[in-house]
Amino acid sequence: MSHQNSEFVLGSKEKLPLFHSQQRKGAAPARKQSPIVRTSKWGLLIIYYVFSVYNVISFIYGNYSASVLYESTSSLSEITQVYFNFLNSSNLASNWSREFTKASHLAGTNLELVHWQASKYEEFGLSHVEIEDFDIYLNYPVDNSLKLLSNSTVIYHPTLKEDELEQDPTTTGPGLVPAFHGYSASGNVTAEYIYANYGTREDFQKLKDNGIEVSGKIAIVRYGGLFRGLKVKFAQEAGAVGVLIYSEPSDDGDITVDNGYAAYPDGPARNPSSIQRGSVQFLSQIPGDPTTPGWPSKGDDVDRVDPHGSIPKIPSLPISYAEIQPILKTLNGHGTKFEGWEGGLPGVTYNVGPVPGYEINIYNEQDYKVRKIHNIYGEIEGFLKDQVILLGNHRDAWIKGGAGDPNSGSAVTLEVIRALNELKTKYGWKPLRTIRFASWDGEEYALLGSTEFGELYHKQLQKDVVAYLNLDDAVAGTQLNLEASPLLNGVLDMCAKQVQYPGNTSMTLYDHFYSWAPKIGMLGSGSDFTVFMEHLGITSMNVVFEPGPKDPIYHYHSNYDSYYWMSTFGDPGFVYHNTMAKFFGSVVLQLADNKAVQFGAVENAIEFSLHFNETAAKIPAEWYDNVLTSMPDESFDSEEFAELAEILSDNFKSWKEYQTDGESYGPSSMEKAITLAQESIAKLISASIRFQERFAKEVADYKYYDEHYSRFNPWAIIMKSQFARRIERSNKILKYLERSFLHYGGLHNRKWFRHAVYAVDRDNGYSAVALPGLLEGIQDESIGQVHKWLWILNGIAKRARFILEDDERIAWFVR
Numbered sequence: 001m002s003h004q005n006s007e008f009v010l011g012s013k014e015k016l017p018l019f020h021s022q023q024r025k026g027a028a029p030a031r032k033q034s035p036i037v038r039t040s041k042w043g044l045l046i047i048y049y050v051f052s053v054y055n056v057i058s059f060i061y062g063n064y065s066a067s068v069l070y071e072s073t074s075s076l077s078e079i080t081q082v083y084f085n086f087l088n089s090s091n092l093a094s095n096w097s098r099e100f101t102k103a104s105h106l107a108g109t110n111l112e113l114v115h116w117q118a119s120k121y122e123e124f125g126l127s128h129v130e131i132e133d134f135d136i137y138l139n140y141p142v143d144n145s146l147k148l149l150s151n152s153t154v155i156y157h158p159t160l161k162e163d164e165l166e167q168d169p170t171t172t173g174p175g176l177v178p179a180f181h182g183y184s185a186s187g188n189v190t191a192e193y194i195y196a197n198y199g200t201r202e203d204f205q206k207l208k209d210n211g212i213e214v215s216g217k218i219a220i221v222r223y224g225g226l227f228r229g230l231k232v233k234f235a236q237e238a239g240a241v242g243v244l245i246y247s248e249p250s251d252d253g254d255i256t257v258d259n260g261y262a263a264y265p266d267g268p269a270r271n272p273s274s275i276q277r278g279s280v281q282f283l284s285q286i287p288g289d290p291t292t293p294g295w296p297s298k299g300d301d302v303d304r305v306d307p308h309g310s311i312p313k314i315p316s317l318p319i320s321y322a323e324i325q326p327i328l329k330t331l332n333g334h335g336t337k338f339e340g341w342e343g344g345l346p347g348v349t350y351n352v353g354p355v356p357g358y359e360i361n362i363y364n365e366q367d368y369k370v371r372k373i374h375n376i377y378g379e380i381e382g383f384l385k386d387q388v389i390l391l392g393n394h395r396d397a398w399i400k401g402g403a404g405d406p407n408s409g410s411a412v413t414l415e416v417i418r419a420l421n422e423l424k425t426k427y428g429w430k431p432l433r434t435i436r437f438a439s440w441d442g443e444e445y446a447l448l449g450s451t452e453f454g455e456l457y458h459k460q461l462q463k464d465v466v467a468y469l470n471l472d473d474a475v476a477g478t479q480l481n482l483e484a485s486p487l488l489n490g491v492l493d494m495c496a497k498q499v500q501y502p503g504n505t506s507m508t509l510y511d512h513f514y515s516w517a518p519k520i521g522m523l524g525s526g527s528d529f530t531v532f533m534e535h536l537g538i539t540s541m542n543v544v545f546e547p548g549p550k551d552p553i554y555h556y557h558s559n560y561d562s563y564y565w566m567s568t569f570g571d572p573g574f575v576y577h578n579t580m581a582k583f584f585g586s587v588v589l590q591l592a593d594n595k596a597v598q599f600g601a602v603e604n605a606i607e608f609s610l611h612f613n614e615t616a617a618k619i620p621a622e623w624y625d626n627v628l629t630s631m632p633d634e635s636f637d638s639e640e641f642a643e644l645a646e647i648l649s650d651n652f653k654s655w656k657e658y659q660t661d662g663e664s665y666g667p668s669s670m671e672k673a674i675t676l677a678q679e680s681i682a683k684l685i686s687a688s689i690r691f692q693e694r695f696a697k698e699v700a701d702y703k704y705y706d707e708h709y710s711r712f713n714p715w716a717i718i719m720k721s722q723f724a725r726r727i728e729r730s731n732k733i734l735k736y737l738e739r740s741f742l743h744y745g746g747l748h749n750r751k752w753f754r755h756a757v758y759a760v761d762r763d764n765g766y767s768a769v770a771l772p773g774l775l776e777g778i779q780d781e782s783i784g785q786v787h788k789w790l791w792i793l794n795g796i797a798k799r800a801r802f803i804l805e806d807d808e809r810i811a812w813f814v815r
């Protein structure tokens with residue numbers, strides 16, 4: 001149902017009733033011509049004609065937005081074809097990649113690059129190009145050292161440096177960024193050390209259960225699985241005094257030196273000296289400036305709090321596999337050896353340790369200050385200013401390079417802008433909706449630029465933004481991965497069918513994606529979509545070509561994520577960059593230029609239902625009889641939602657009726673609460689189906705008059721203006737649908753995260769979980785939380801239905 005195929009092929013082609021009957025709330029919608037129309041109540045018809053005259057006058061004077069549907073006359077499929085053709089014949093991604101990766105561009109640095117990028121935005125026709133600063137508390141590295149001591153004598157002193165390679169200019173010369181962790185604590189600690197696998201919550205629990213003392217020790221953990229900041233968080237909570245995080249070669253799959261592949265720069269395997277830098281902020285707790293949790297860091301008089309709610313107190317350092325090997329080897333034969341904790345370093349048995357008499361000294365000096373970071377914005381003005389498609393990509397990297405992360409996304413974005421400019425200048429194209437571009441700074445530290453932007457402009461963004469589309473490491477391999485709000489699944493599928501997959505030209509991106517992925521994934525975190533989707537309820541997506549199992553090893557956050565690596569191993573010829581520009585741009589065109597917002601309300605509701613059933617099945621049966629004795633003490637009908645609902649609806653008053661729809665939600669057993677929520681979600685699905693059918697009809701009606709009558713036929717003008725107005729109303733409903741999934745009270749213990757259906761996994765930091773509040777209540781064995789979240793999810797389903805049924809509540813002649 002939501003897999004709508006192209007702009008105006010929705011719905012039936014048959015000639016349709018001219019207008020719909022007024023629906024009373026709760027009544028089944030009429031599928032046929034309504035009795036009101038058939039009996040021709042003259043009074044109503046007169047009112048209808050008065051409105052039509054009003055519509056035409058409005059159309060002539062252009063004072064309501066629906067009339068611009070006429071102005072955007074070019075066919076979307078033609079425009080898309082021109083866009084593809086331009087990119088088939090021209091590919092400058094390599095040029096942009098080289099430019100972005102010339103010099104280090106750590107958060108807040110390299111103003112030259114900022115101005116260069118802003119000048120490109122201007123050169124390629126964006127208007128309102130602007131650089132905005134935020135004032136952020138963050139660290140730059142000053143000094144570090146790591147020593148292995150035996151009986152207090154230094155027996156090994158790793159360099160903590162990556163090899164300089166002759167072939168790869170990014171790895172040598174001035175401006176190299178030392179190996180360090182963003183938001184890591186300064187410190188000088190000497191302690192015995194243990195090996196703690198990936199450093200997950202379960203890993204530290206396992207150590208505890210086996211009586212292995214972590215307190216006072218340095219924890220050595222391998223990269224992989226969860227976000228590195230959470231490794232440090234769990235180590236700190238277990239009492240560790242410092243952390244080393246290393247790249248484990250066995251996590252590289254088949255492409256390893258052990259399997260006979262040469263290491264970079266001679267082959268595709270990992271260079272043994274490569275080091276993964278990165279942030280150790282507690283991303284799943286809250287992103288953004290750690291001293292301003294939840295409010296913007298702009299100006300001199302910002303209130304700031306102690307940052308340690310979201311950054312560690314203990315020092316940590318990243319290290320290569322070549323340099324951790326001698327240290328891990330000392331643990332051989334000491335302490336427990338857990339099954340499944342092994343890796344592939346030669347001569348290492350992966351015992352946990354510790355070894356009496358052996359210690360590590362970590363010295364880490366970080367310079368913390370409030371510093372300026374720089375976002376860049378620009379736009380292509382559309383006919384509609386209050387319907388915005390926002391595209392974002394960050395600019396900052398941990399290193400000089402960053403050809404993959406994030407500047408493959410930056411190069412692709414410039415290609416998209418350049419190709420859209422061609423449509424503007426050569427074909428006089430102007431999009432229906434406004435397309436806005438953002439180059440974020442400080443993503444690497446804690447999604448800084450996007451989060452502070454979202455926190456500063458939240459009202460305007462919630463009011464205007466239809467969708468946020470994110471590119472980060474757009475090309476790091478050859479395997480397409482898609483993550484999105486399910487509202488976007490249909491449009492992503494459709495666009496993926498239009499673009500060829502470079503890995504096999506007899507396949508489209510769609511064929512390729514579903515050849516390995518079961519479905520489009522959920523958004524967790526780890527990039528700039530987080531504030532939009534999970535804090536503001538703005539429909540979002542993220543797309544990347546990630547490394548597949550046979551691809552060259554991507555040296556994430558290492559000096560080897562360079563232009564040389566990209567052009568010789570990652571994407572020779574920059575064909576995947578070019579493909580991404582086509583795909584991403586076609587999504588932008590669909591969302592910005594299609595008269596009907598291409599969101600799938602039905603798929604979205606069904607996903608909600610599937611997630612609910614799956615999660616509710618985890619509630620232990622022995623809780624079913626538990627009765628909720630008092631209602632949750634949070635206001636569900638929050639001011640923020642009330643404000644939005646009023647923008648949307650003239651009938652906000654009836655929201656109260658929805659809340660108490662059906663049986664009143666008083667004290668009830670948990671079993672009953674589950675059933676009530678399921679019923680609400682089922683009603684949401686039906687309302688979504690009715691909405692989508694109505695919308696398809698509006699579009700088909702419009703199209704009928706557009707195709708069968710001359711542009712100057714007054715009757716057709718009246719009818720088209722009427723249907724255009726309805727389409728606009730439905731577009732507006734879809735724009736706000738994701739907002740209705742926010743619970744403004746936030747998740748338990750991490751209130752910044754407010755999306756009730758999707759959130760980043762609190763113990764992972766990258767991956768997503770569905771229905772986080774309910775799930776965490778079950779995991780924490782908190783009956784109170786489970787009751788509360790059943791009630792919230794029930795309310796969320798009603799609220800989404802309230803928005804979708806908006807049309808059914810209002811008089812047909814106003815629609």
Ligand SMILES: *[C@@H]1O[C@H](CO)[C@@H](O)[C@H](O)[C@H]1NC(C)=O
Pocket residue numbers: 092095
């Ligand atoms: C892109 O790079 C190529 C190869 O270095 C160069 O010949 C060409 O002039 C560059 N084009 C632009 C527009 O910068």
Ligand SMILES: *[C@@H]1O[C@H](CO)[C@@H](O)[C@H](O)[C@H]1NC(C)=O
Pocket residue numbers: 150151357
């Ligand atoms: C360290 O000292 C202990 C006793 O204090 C001794 O048994 C051990 O051999 C020494 N180790 C080294 C490597 O010197």
Ligand SMILES: *[C@@H]1O[C@H](CO)[C@@H](O)[C@H](O)[C@H]1NC(C)=O
Pocket residue numbers: 188189190363
């Ligand atoms: C770290 O502390 C040790 C003693 O605990 C001291 O000898 C050493 O000089 C310190 N290192 C630095 C770089 O300050």
Ligand SMILES: *[C@@H]1O[C@H](CO)[C@@H](O)[C@H](O)[C@H]1NC(C)=O
Pocket residue numbers: 084085088498499500582
């Ligand atoms: C241009 O690119 C599009 C999208 O990948 C593809 O469908 C089309 O066949 C290409 N056209 C030519 C002439 O190569």
Ligand SMILES: *[C@@H]1O[C@H](CO)[C@@H](O)[C@H](O)[C@H]1NC(C)=O
Pocket residue numbers: 504505506507511
């Ligand atoms: C390319 O895709 C086609 C169609 O899916 C498939 O039959 C063929 O085996 C693929 N070729 C390669 C080299 O993977």
Ligand SMILES: *[C@@H]1O[C@H](CO)[C@@H](O)[C@H](O)[C@H]1NC(C)=O
Pocket residue numbers: 606609610613678682
């Ligand atoms: C979820 O479970 C309810 C009750 O069993 C059922 O009616 C509904 O169809 C299920 N939802 C989905 C999407 O399967």
